Amino acid sequence: MSEIPRRTVQRTAKLAGLPLGAAGRFAAGWGKRLTGRDADEVNAEISARTAEQLFAVLGQLKGGAMKFGQALSVFEAAVPDEYAEPYREALTKLQSAAPPMPTRDVHQVLTEQLGSAWRSRFSEFDDVPTAAASIGQVHRATWHDGREVAVKVQYPGAGEALMSDLRQLQRFSRLIQGIVPGTEVKPLLTELQERMSEELDYRVEADAQRRFVKAYTDDPNVRVPRVLASAPRALVTEWVEGTGLAGIIRDGSQDDRDHAGTLLSLFNFSAPHQVGLLHADPHPGNFMLDGDGRLIVIDFGAVARLPGGPPPTFGVLLRLALGDDPDELLRFLRAERFLGPRTELAAEDVLAFLSPLVEPLRTERFTFTRGWMQGQADRVGNLRGTDFRTSRSLNLPPEYLMIYRTTMGTTAILCQLGATVAARRIVGDWLPGFRTD
Template sequence: MSDIPRRAASRTAKLAGLPLGVAGRAAAGFGRRLTGGDRDEISAQLAAKSAEQLFAVLGELKGGAMKFGQALSVAEAAIPEEFAEPYREALTKLQAAAPPMPMSDVDYMLTQQFGRSWKSRFAEFDETPAASASIGQVHKAVWSDGREVAVKVQYPGAEEALRSDLRQLGRLSRVLQPLVPGMEIRPLIDELRDRMEEELDYRDEATYQREFAAIFEGDPEVKVPRVIGSAPKAVISEWVQGRPLASVIREGSVDERDHAANLLAKFHYSAPDRARLLHADPHPGNFGILDDGRLLVLDFGAVARLPDGMPAELVAMTKYALQGRGGDLMALMRSAGFVRSGARIEQEQVLAYLAPFTEPLEVEEFHFTRRWIQRQAERVGDLRSPDAAIGRSLNLPPRFLLVHRVTMGTLAILCQLDGHVRLREIVAEWQPEMFEPDAPTG
C-alpha cells in the first residue's frame, strides 16, 4: 500500500488547483469583456466552467472531498436559479459516483477484516463495484447460503484521506465560497469534520443499521436491509435494490415525486420517536424507491441517538411559533440558549423570522419547491434584510445543531422532489403535542 501517500499528494494538488483554475477563467472573462464580449453571457460561461471543474475534481476524489460534494448536493435546491443549473447535473452525479477501487485493494481490505479465507464465505463475488460512497464502495455477492448480499468495503487509507481533504477544503473555504452562492461553506466543512470519526468504524454503522432494521421490520412503507456480518472496515447486508431517489427527482412523474416526498418526510419525523435514532446523512444517494412502493433507506454511517425522541425544546418552539405565542417563544429561546447574550430582540421580530419555517405546518398539504427554499436562503442570507439582522442575534446551541441540519437537509430534498407533502398530518402523528391547544402563559 506504498502508493497511498502518492494518492494523497495527488488529491491535495487537485484540490489546491481549483481556485487557480477559477481565477484564470475570471481573468480570461475580464479580457473578453474589455474586447466587447457580452457580460451576462461571459458570466454564465464562467459559472458553468467553474461548476464543471469543481465537481469534476470532487468526483475523482473520495473521503472528505466527496463527502463535501454530497453535502452540497442536498442544498442544491437553495442555490439561486441563475447559478443553479450548471451545478445541478454535476452535483447529482456526486451522490453515488466515484472511481472504483481496484480488486487488489478490495482483496487486501477484506483479508484484513475477515482473514485470508474470506472468499470461502461467498458462493459468488462480483469484482465490479455496484456502487460507491464517500469512504467505501459496495460489491454485490452471494452469501454461502445462497442469499444475495451487499459487501461494503472501506477504501484503504480512507481515514488519512478524509482528514487531509477536510483540512485542505477548510483552508480553501473562502475561495470555494463564490463557487456555491447562497451557502455557508465553512460551517459545513466544520460539521463534516465533527462527524467524520463516527463513520470510519463500520461496526458502529452495522449496529445502527441493525437497530433501524429491527424497528422497521415488516413496515409497509420503509425497508432497511438486514445486516449479516460486520468488521471495522467492512459490513455485509442483504442485497436490496430500488430506483435511486436522484432518478425520481430527475425524471419521476408528479405522483412518483409526491409519493417519495411523503415517504421521506414520514421516515425523518417518525424515526426519533419510533427508534430513538435519527438518520443523519440526508442526501438522495442514501434513498431509493422499491418496486412495491416502499422507501429504501441505506448508509447508516451517520446516525444520532435521541433517547427522548425529538428534542422537546424544538417541538415547543415550533408550537409557540405556530400559535403566535411570542412571549412564551422568547422565554423558551432565551432559557435554551437560542438568543445571543446581550441581544436586544422583540418577540414580534422572532415570530416574523420563524414564520416561513412554520408555513409547511399551517396547511393540510404543502408544495415544497426550489423557489420556496431559495426564498428562505435569500431572506436570511441577504445582509440588507431585516431577517438577516435578526438571525445574527440568534444562536443555534450545539446540542440542536445536528437535528436542525438533518431537518433542513430533508426539507431540501423535498424541494428537489417538488413534492406535495401532508407534513402537518405527518408531524401531528409523531409530535402531537405540537398541535395541542395550550393556554398562553405570557
C-alpha cells in the same frame, strides 16, 4: 519524497485549485465581457466550467472532499436558476459516483477484515463495484446461502484522507462559498469533521442499521436491508433494488414525487421515536422506492443518538412560532439558550427568520419548490438584510445541530422533488411539544 507525503501534496494541490480555478474563470469572464460578449452567455459558460471542475476534483479525491460534495449536493435546490443546471448535474453525480479502487486493494481489505477464507463466505463476488462514494465502494455478491448481498469495502487510508481533506477545505471555505452560492459552507465542514470518526468504523454503522431493521421490520412504508456481517472496514448487507430519488427528481411523475416526499418526511420524523436514532445523512443517493412503493433507506454511518426520542424543544418552538404571541416565543428562546440573556432582538424578526421551518406547517398541505428554497436562501444570505443579522444573534445549542441540519437537508430534498406533503400532520403526529391537544 515518500509515497504518503506525495499523495498528500497532490490532494492539497487539487483542492487548492478549486477556488483558484474559479477566480481565474471569473477574471477571464470579466475580460470577455469587456470585449463585448453577452454577460449571460459568459456567466453560463463560467458556471458550467466551474461545476465541471468541482465534480472532477471532489469526485476523484473521495475522502472528505467527496463527503463534502455529497453533503453539498443536497442544497443544489438553493442555487439560483441562472446558475443551477450545471451545478445540479455535477453535484448529483457526487451522490453515488467516484473512481473505483483497484481489485487487488479490495481483496486485501476483505482478507484483513473478513479473514483469509473470505471467499468461502460468498458463492459469487463481482470485482467491479456497483457504486463508489466518499469512504468506500459497494460490490454486488451472493452470500453462501444464496441471498444477494451488498458488500461495502472501505478505501485504504480513508480516515487520513478524509480528515486531511476537511481541514484543507476549511482553509478555503470562504472562497468555496463563492463557487456554490446559497450554501453555508463553513458550518457544514465543521459538522462533517465532528462526526466523521464514527463513520469510519463500519461496526458502528452496522449496529445502527440493525436497530433500524428491528424497528421497521414489516413496516408498510419503510424498508431497511438486514446486516449479515460487519468489521471495522467491511460491511455485508442484503442487496436491495429500487428507483433512486435522484431518478425520481429527474424523471418521476408528480404522484411519485409526492409519495417519495411524504415517505421521506415520515421517516425523518418517526425514526427518533421508533429507533431512538435519527438518520443524519439526507441526500438522494441514500433513498430509493421499491416496487411496493416503500422507501428503501441505506447508509447508516451518520446518525444522531436520541435515546429519549426527539426532544420536545423543537416542537414547542414551532408551535410558538405558529402562534400569535411572538413575545412568548422570545422568552422560550432565551430559556432554551437559543438567545443570550443580553441579546436584544425584535420578536417579529425572529419569526421571519424561522419561516423556512414554519411556513410549511401553516397549511394542511405544502408544496416544496426550488423557487421557495432559493427565496429562503437569498433572504437569509443577504449580508445587508435583517435575517442575516438575526442569524448572527441566534445560537443553536450543540445538541440540536444534527437535528437541524438533517431537517434542513430533508427539506432541500423535498424542494428538489417539488413534492406536496401533509407536513403539518406528520409533524403533529411525531414531534412532541407541537400539538396542544
